Structures are given as structure tokens and as C-alpha cells.
Amino acid sequence: MEFLKDLWSFLRTRRKMWLLPVILLLLVFGALIVATSGSAIAPFIYTLF
């Protein structure tokens, strides 16, 4: 719940509401990863990740 509150506050403060559907889709995608217990290992270059 705190995450959703923070996320909403972030999107409003940064005026980036267009990111909302993207993030929601990614969260569904993430839930699938968690459900299938896939590994999440950060690639080498730090700049993006």
C-alpha cells in the first residue's frame, strides 16, 4: 500500500502520469516473474540498472 502511495505521489510530483500504464503492465510482468521464481540478476553496466 505504501508503495502505491509513493508511486502515485511520484507520478504527480514529476507530472509523469503517462508512465502509470507502463508501470502497471510491468508490475503484472513482475508478478509473473515472482510467480515463476525467475532470477533477477543485474547486468554489468550500472548506468541503466
Add this chain to the structure above:
Amino acid sequence: MPTAILGISAYYHDSAAAIIIDGEIVAAAHEERFSRIKHDSTFPANAIRYVLDDAGLEYGDLAAVSFYDKPYIKFERLLETYHAFAPLGLKSFLSAMPVWIKEKLFMKRMLKEKLSAFGDEKIPLLFPEHHLSHAASAFYPSPFNEAAILTIDGVGEWATTTIGLGKGNEISILSELHFPHSIGLLYSAFTYYAGFRVNSGEYKLMGLAPYGNPKSKQTAEFKEKIYNELVDVREDGSIILNMRYFSYATGLNMTNDKKWSKLFGIPPRSPESEITQDYMNMALAIQQITEEIVLKLASTVKELTRSDYLVMAGGVALNSVANGKLLRTGLFKDIWIQPAAGDAGGALGAAYLGWYLWQGKDRIVHGHRDKMKGAYLGPEFGEKEITPIIKKFNTNYEYIEDVQKLSHIAAQKIAEGNIVGWFQGRMEYGPRALGSRSILGDARNPDMQKKMNLKIKFREGFRPFAPSVLEEDIGKYFDLDRPSPYMLLVIPVNSNRLEPLPPDYHTLDLYKKLYHLRSDIPAVTHIDYSARIQSVNKETNPRYWTLINEFKKITGYGVIINTSFNVRGEPIVCTPEDAYRCFMRTEMDYLVMGNNLFPKSRQTQLVSDINWQEAFKLD
């Protein structure tokens, strides 16, 4: 009740923790020193445990925990970058997203979970921006009440370069350069192309640059190609990169190798392969361009702020060659650079922001000294901790109570051509060993650079060594009129100490150039007659000062070689056990740990440690 704030940097590279109490830095350390994994990026649990213990606090005593960047804005940058470059970057996107969706997007929760191991109390969690954390780490501990601020690194959230102004307890950000246009990433791209590791080998590229031939046609052509094709440098020092040549925004490596090969006429160098003159010239070209960019930025900073003083942080602020040139322009009366200028220093900046920005406390500057305590902010080990190691390894040693006598013996050994491990006092914060965890040698000895590189550090032979010089003697050896306590300024060696170059010098190969006798302190005189200076102050590090002073009494020279106490790929030693093991793994001749002198000739080989090299990945 004192107000304590814990700063953390983690999850990208160089995790660290720092604690300040009522505005004073009490302790700070890199996680890598405890975990023994170089550039460790994991949650700094060991470093946090250490800083809390050192401060004598429990987790519940903290007023706040401050994390050094804003994860959501970083995520915003990620999404917008992928959106901008789509459909390129799909592979990178698919690699990055699971990490974010599973972990980093929930950073707050993750941090709370990790911190719960230290206590159940609900402590406010702060998230200052990455470059603001760097700016705070540069300004707040500096000796200036008002100063211009310049932070340059790879990237934080969006910013890659920031210009600001610090006044009292306030920091105002005046101008920013945004991703993907980044001076740090431009330098890292060349680091990668020259066969060194990104986020680790940048200082090797800087050390390689002086081997480039400044008079060669190839160097001039490289510079021209970089300016014409790779980077558009504007008058104010801002840059626009031609992203067709760089892969980091969409791929899993730094450069578009095909395009670079075509542009420069040389392929990316394989790590550990021979370094040819082509790569030395390339290193020189990008080093010179970086310096030109930094100088232009500094002029803009001056124009925007009209300040007499400049403070710097961010990974590029570790480019001590550029720093030295900037100082010598005289644009600013003085420059102060955060010794932990890289991401580890963000922990300190974040903690400071908790105190000055969040708590709104006043900042008062006393005298001309900074607040870093010489960067000696890490753990200290006394006889109580050293004695069990003496017993564990069944060592042969001599205990010498009198520090003056101990220093004299160590200085005598150095003067005789021996290499001495020096383990004393609190460990350094930042990437440089400053006389607490150092390996020392005689700067006058022409064979010392080769010996120390190949037999002690097990690293590339071209790598230069830095001098530690008595603060009061700087001017005798170097063209510098002020202290340089953190080894962050490269300055010319005094001309009266130099030997002339042979006429065919620039046509010689790397090692012939290297072994040409350049001055009366050849081991610390780099190939371009410069040195990365550490000045040693009698009050800040009395033991180290005494050692160098004893060396001066014996030899007439108040300067020695100082390199970090580690081997290639290993974090700098932290504990007495780390130090003794490192001592036994190399051809160091003596170890001075606390008041104990260990001669190598009287030690027994550590049988259990024969395969130690497998423990450290080459950097």
C-alpha cells in the same frame, strides 16, 4: 540526546555507510573492505554495523537513515530512455526490468527489511538525489563557508554533471547536464575500448595516457575524430554525445564496436593483452579532451557563481590529472575535492543532507581545515586485535614500544631498498590509501616501480606510484604551494630534479620509456614528469609523518612511495588478518602492524593460502 544520521550508498557500485552525529563525521567505510569483494554493491550491512558500533549507538538511536539516490526517478529515466530508443534496446530492457520489478522499484521496502536486522524501530528514511548527495559530500565537509560546486560522474537519476552553489547550510543547484550525455560515461567508454573494466579501470586509462605520444599524428587524429564524430563540446563545457557510437543506453556494453573500429582503425583491446602505442595514444587523446571539458565547465562554474572557491565530487573528480590542471589555471583561489568522490562518498553526502537539509541545522566553518579528519574514518585495530593474529599464524615478530624507534627502524628498512607494509590507525574512507593501510618503498630507487608493480601488487607494469611527502616539504619536490592530503592532484615534479629526455624518447616502447630515469625520485615521477601527491600533516597522521620524517633524517628525502595495501583485484586490507595474509602473499620484506615488526624472512609460509589468487577477480 545527540542527533545521529546514517547515510547509505548501495545497489549500484561501491556500497558504503557513514554516520554523522550533530553534524560531525564519526565513521565511514566501504562495504568492500569487510566483504573482501572489490566494488561490492550489495547492501552494506557490515559497514553499517561498524559505523553504529564506532559511534556507540543502537539502530533505534538514529534520527534518520538517508539513502543516496531516488530510485523512482532512476526508473523514470530507464523507461523514458527505452521509450526514446525503441525498438532498439529490447534485450537490455528484458535484462533490466526483472531486477527493477522484483527489487529496485521496491527499494524502500527492501531497505526497511535489510535495516530491520539492526532493530525494529521505525526510523525515517530519506532519499536525496544522487548528485545532490555528491554535492553535499563535497561542500559540507569542505573548509569553505561559500563555494561553487561541480559534480561530474557517469549518471545518477538523470544528471551526469551538476553545477551548484553552497552557502552556509544551503546548496542550490544551478545547472545540470542530463543522461545520456555524460563525461563520465564517455571516459568509461574509452576505458572499455582500451581493455580495462568499466567503473574500475578508469584510473588505469588515466595512468596510461602519459605514455601516448603528444606529438604523433595518430594522437591528433584521434582527438579530431572524437571531436568530430563522438562528442560535441559546447563553449560552456556541456556535451552532446553522438549516441550512434555508444551502446550503453540500449545495449549491454559501452560502445558500438563496429563503428569505433571503423572510426579509429583499431579494434577494442582484449583485456590483459599487450598494450600497443595505438591504445596509449587513444588514452592520451581522451584524457586531453576530458581535461578540456573540465576546464570549460570550471569556467562556466566561475561565471555562474563568481565564487572564489570550488568543491568537487563524482567519479570524474577522481581524475587527479584534470584536477591538477584545473588548480593551476588559477580560476579559483582554492579547490577542495571529496576524497571519497565516487559513489561510496554518496553515503556521507546523504547523511549530511539529513542534518543540514532535513533538520535545517546551521553550518559553521572554523579555521581552514576540512572536516574529513584526514579521511581516517574506518575501523582501527590495536594490540588486542593484533595479538590473536600473531598467535593464529604463529608469526615471528618484534614488539617495539617506542614509536619513534619503530619508525626509525621501518624508515631504515625502506632506505635499504626493502618494501614495507604499513598498517596503523583508522582505515581510510575513499579509494586511496593515505598511510593507514599502505605499502611503502623508497622513491629514490629506480627499480622500485617495477618491483612493486610486478612482485608486490601483481599488476600491470606501467602503473604509476604516488608519493607521500611531508606537508612542509611539498615545495622542495613539486610545483605546488599548498597541501594535497588526499592524493587527488597530479602536479609536475620540480624542474631542478628532472633528467632530460633522450631525443628518440617518443619512439621507445612502453617499458623503455618507463625505465628511463626521469628524476632523483624516479619511482614516483610519472612518465610525463608529474606526480599524484599526498602531503602528510603532522597533526592529522602523526605516526605516518614520523615515519617519513625518520626517512628524511636518514636519506635527506622527506618523500616515499605510498601504494594501497592490497594486491590487484583485492580491496584494501581492513583487519590485521587481511594485512598479514596480504603480506605473506607478496614479496613485501617487512610488515609494521601497530607496534609490531614482522620480517618476512622469519615467517612461515601459509600453507592454507596457496591458492589465494583465485579469490580475487582481476580488475
